[in-house]
Amino acid sequence: MNDxxxxxxxxxxxxxxxxxxxxxxxxxxxxxxxxxxxxSRTMLGQFDPQFTTYMNQVMELYRQVFRTDNHWTFxxxxxxxxxxxxxxxxxxxPGDRVxxxxxxxxxxxxxxxxxxxxxxxxxxxxxxxxxxxxxxxxDAVKTYSPQLVALVHGDTSTTMAQPLAEVGxxxxxxxxxxxxxxxxxxxxxxxxxxxxxxxxASTGLQKCLSGPPGTxxxxxxxxxxxxxxxxxxxxxxxxxxxxxxxxxxxxxxxYLDLAMLMDYWSPLRxxxxxxxxxxxxxxxxxxxxxxxxxxxxxxxxxxxxSRALRTGLSAMGLELFGDPAHRMENVTGVYIPDAxxxxxxxxxxxxxxxxxxxxxxxxxxxxxxWRIGTMGYGCRKxxxxxxxxxxxxxxxxxxxxxxxxxxxxAAYAVYDETPA
Amino acid sequence: MNDxxxxxxxxxxxxxxxxxxxxxxxxxxxxxxxxxxxxSRTMLGQFDPQFTTYMNQVMELYRQVFRTDNHWTFxxxxxxxxxxxxxxxxxxxPGDRVxxxxxxxxxxxxxxxxxxxxxxxxxxxxxxxxxxxxxxxxDAVKTYSPQLVALVHGDTSTTMAQPLAEVGxxxxxxxxxxxxxxxxxxxxxxxxxxxxxxxxASTGLQKCLSGPPGTxxxxxxxxxxxxxxxxxxxxxxxxxxxxxxxxxxxxxxxYLDLAMLMDYWSPLRxxxxxxxxxxxxxxxxxxxxxxxxxxxxxxxxxxxxSRALRTGLSAMGLELFGDPAHRMENVTGVYIPDAxxxxxxxxxxxxxxxxxxxxxxxxxxxxxxWRIGTMGYGCRKxxxxxxxxxxxxxxxxxxxxxxxxxxxxAAYAVYDETPA
Numbered sequence: 110m111n112d113x114x115x116x117x118x119x120x121x122x123x124x125x126x127x128x129x130x131x132x133x134x135x136x137x138x139x140x141x142x143x144x145x146x147x148x149s150r151t152m153l154g155q156f157d158p159q160f161t162t163y164m165n166q167v168m169e170l171y172r173q174v175f176r177t178d179n180h181w182t183f184x185x186x187x188x189x190x191x192x193x194x195x196x197x198x199x200x201x202x203p204g205d206r207v208x209x210x211x212x213x214x215x216x217x218x219x220x221x222x223x224x225x226x227x228x229x230x231x232x233x234x235x236x237x238x239x240x241x242x243x244x245x246x247x248d249a250v251k252t253y254s255p256q257l258v259a260l261v262h263g264d265t266s267t268t269m270a271q272p273l274a275e276v277g278x279x280x281x282x283x284x285x286x287x288x289x290x291x292x293x294x295x296x297x298x299x300x301x302x303x304x305x306x307x308x309x310a311s312t313g314l315q316k317c318l319s320g321p322p323g324t325x326x327x328x329x330x331x332x333x334x335x336x337x338x339x340x341x342x343x344x345x346x347x348x349x350x351x352x353x354x355x356x357x358x359x360x361x362x363x364y365l366d367l368a369m370l371m372d373y374w375s376p377l378r379x380x381x382x383x384x385x386x387x388x389x390x391x392x393x394x395x396x397x398x399x400x401x402x403x404x405x406x407x408x409x410x411x412x413x414x415s416r417a418l419r420t421g422l423s424a425m426g427l428e429l430f431g432d433p434a435h436r437m438e439n440v441t442g443v444y445i446p447d448a449x450x451x452x453x454x455x456x457x458x459x460x461x462x463x464x465x466x467x468x469x470x471x472x473x474x475x476x477x478x479w480r481i482g483t484m485g486y487g488c489r490k491x492x493x494x495x496x497x498x499x500x501x502x503x504x505x506x507x508x509x510x511x512x513x514x515x516x517x518x519a520a521y522a523v524y525d526e527t528p529a
Numbered sequence: 530m531n532d533x534x535x536x537x538x539x540x541x542x543x544x545x546x547x548x549x550x551x552x553x554x555x556x557x558x559x560x561x562x563x564x565x566x567x568x569s570r571t572m573l574g575q576f577d578p579q580f581t582t583y584m585n586q587v588m589e590l591y592r593q594v595f596r597t598d599n600h601w602t603f604x605x606x607x608x609x610x611x612x613x614x615x616x617x618x619x620x621x622x623p624g625d626r627v628x629x630x631x632x633x634x635x636x637x638x639x640x641x642x643x644x645x646x647x648x649x650x651x652x653x654x655x656x657x658x659x660x661x662x663x664x665x666x667x668d669a670v671k672t673y674s675p676q677l678v679a680l681v682h683g684d685t686s687t688t689m690a691q692p693l694a695e696v697g698x699x700x701x702x703x704x705x706x707x708x709x710x711x712x713x714x715x716x717x718x719x720x721x722x723x724x725x726x727x728x729x730a731s732t733g734l735q736k737c738l739s740g741p742p743g744t745x746x747x748x749x750x751x752x753x754x755x756x757x758x759x760x761x762x763x764x765x766x767x768x769x770x771x772x773x774x775x776x777x778x779x780x781x782x783x784y785l786d787l788a789m790l791m792d793y794w795s796p797l798r799x800x801x802x803x804x805x806x807x808x809x810x811x812x813x814x815x816x817x818x819x820x821x822x823x824x825x826x827x828x829x830x831x832x833x834x835s836r837a838l839r840t841g842l843s844a845m846g847l848e849l850f851g852d853p854a855h856r857m858e859n860v861t862g863v864y865i866p867d868a869x870x871x872x873x874x875x876x877x878x879x880x881x882x883x884x885x886x887x888x889x890x891x892x893x894x895x896x897x898x899w900r901i902g903t904m905g906y907g908c909r910k911x912x913x914x915x916x917x918x919x920x921x922x923x924x925x926x927x928x929x930x931x932x933x934x935x936x937x938x939a940a941y942a943v944y945d946e947t948p949a
Contacts, residue, residue, distance in 0.1 A: 186743065
């Protein structure tokens with residue numbers, strides 16, 4: 110029997126053979142080669158002692174990455190957004206008030222997910238390109254008395270990082286839980302789960318952790334675990350006759366139910382999904398890479414690299430976007446110069462002619478800024494120089510003439526003045 | 530600064546280096562080496578034309594695997610359970626009546642997910658190890674008039690496959706949507722989305738498709754798409770001022786919202802999650818492997834291999850589990866003989882001494898049967914012979930003496946009498 114369909118693209122049966130790319134957008138970015146190799150290791154069954162040992166190691170590794178003593182530090186099998194939704198939908202009981210300070214696109218996403226989880230969402234806003242003063246948030250906590258404050262640590266849509274230490278500690282004192290989305294920052298910008306009093310945080314592998322998207326590390330404080338376990342309900346099909354459900358409202362998602370996931374990641378190993386072996390291997394290797402370099406050394410590398418890039422862009426005569434005091438260290442927003450009439454033609458030429466991907470923008474910034482990522486494995490001198498020289502060359506063909514060669518020399522100067 | 534924590538397991542920094550395993554449980558199973566290699570290909574940005582071309586190819590490949598002309602055939606980024614929940618929570622509006630015929634553990638899972646999605650769930654049950662007659666299901670459809678029938682195609686917990694053709698066609702006539710969970714069957718057992726009138730189906734890579742768990746192919750009929758799009762709502766943060774929401778109730782999950790996922794997989798490429806590159810590469814390669822062999826040839830290989838295994842087990846004096854007329858072709862249930870006092874010791878010896886993993890069981894079958902998988906890449910003669918000889922050897926040390934050498938010779942006989 111012939112299983113092929115009429116009109117099907119014959120290329121579907123060709124080998125996977127993508128052209129090389131240098132990914133300097135807001136993420137995903139280039140994967141550390143060791144991480145790619147880790148994914149191809151021998152498959153293991155999910156209850157094999159070898160595999161459960163790796164699961165426990167992943168918990169320990171991400172405690173270090175998140176800088177926490179939280180026992181409940183584990184993976185949600187999905188992209189970063191799955192980790193966000195798992196935290197919010199497990200923490201939010203219908204009717205809970207949730208405060209979301211919005212300073213970019215991903216703040217809106219938190220309102221969306223919180224709302225779908227049944228929250229009474231209240232928001233405060235600040236202009237894209239700025240962040241909140243701590244007392245703007247703490248005042249809103251006093252005004253609205255939310256059960257949860259949900260915010261983004263670094264919002265790639267605006268390239269801004271919201272300081273969280275003061276807010277976290279205030280909320281801890283006030284008994285208000287805080288969730289932080291660290292997808293875009295963890296591993297490249299300082300983040301202190303315990304010292305800042307953050308109750309729940311989630312991330313993805315595909316930014317500063319140099320991995321592929323597909324699994325989401327999360328960490329939960331004791332207070333967060335208590336709130337989630339008050340809603341614990343063991344699913345039909347594996348519940349024993351003596352199972353007792355908690356009093357709280359049932360978590361609306363089964364797949365993203367953190368109470369069940371904790372049972373799966375506990376010595377009970379209560380069956381839930383089938384842990385994604387390849388992605389767990391990737392997550393383990395990402396953490397080894399980041400911790401092997403040392404978190405502080407990695408932060409310093411991200412700071413230096415973004416400074417070199419920004420100095421080069423400025424030397425080219427381009428204007429940087431956003432509040433300089435609160436930029437993320439791994440992504441840079443730069444205004445598209447007026448002289449450039451077709452911004453997408455510039456991005457396309459970078460991609461087609463130089464193999465370099467940079468990012469476009471969302472919402473109010475669409476068509477106004479490009480976003481250039483320097484994170485994880487790709488956060489290095491050669492990529493800064495490659496990007497600056499390529500951009501200068503392409504801009505010259507698209508209406509904007511920068512001082513020839515100035516950008517790369519300015520970036521070099523940053524490295525020359527910085528002790529190795 | 531030293532980032533390591535006191536008391537951390539020093540092995541967390543060791544290379545990933547698992548001992549080899551032959552996975553002959555109910556899944557996950559051994560991954561086809563080409564699939565492991567595909568995952569380590571160059572990372573691409575999600576809107577890179579190279580990548581969107583691969584996304585479109587994946588849609589076409591899975592149309593062939595699912596045997597459908599459904600345009601909307603794509604991936605949900607999570608394990609098989611994510612695909613199940615995405616289908617159910619996107620199809621079920623709160624208050625909808627959903628009929629779930631339960632013949633094993635995963636039928637219970639469907640009731641759980643449907644219930645959390647707000648369904649009025651009605652169930653019919655049959656003993657574990659049997660399946661339903663078609664008219665038991667169609668009579669229940671007449672009695673309860675559900676908006677959706679949700680059932681499992683093959684339930685690995687019982688090793689039974691439910692015939693779906695008659696039920697699907699009846700429901701299509703009656704205007705009742707049918708969802709089928711094909712996680713455990715697709716690629717190893719005949720499944721006909723269009724010919725059987727199935728409106729929504731989802732699967733995983735980790736069974737007959739020879740891939741790792743972590744992404745879930747789904748397919749949706751026009752009727753299913755219509756029901757889902759009646760609930761379409763574009764999320765805050767990317768909605769334009771002229772966005773108009775559909776009238777239906779909002780889908781409670783953002784991550785698993787198939788209406789949004791269709792926009793992401795359409796030429797609109799409306800940003801949602803960040804597609805898991807590595808898992809998409811894996812999914813593409815899995816489909817190439819399965820279609821390269823040919824679906825019918827693959828089904829025949831699964832039939833022959835499970836027949837050889839079952840003949841061998843019977844020759845050993847073991848009793849097979851479940852209705853012989855409705856067994857899945859990729860997993861075999863076998864009663865644990867009374868003479869074996871410690872069933873887990875047998876599984877452990879197979880794992881430790883032979884590197885072979887076989888499965889235990891859930892619920893009413895726990896402690897009564899083992900489950901042995903012959904699927905995907907692992908579905909081959911050498912594994913049947915290796916498993917039978919190992920099991921005979923281990924059983925002899927655990928209280929049960931089979932006729933020496935009979936199992937392997939009986940399996941050989943099946944191959945000898947079968948024309949190549």
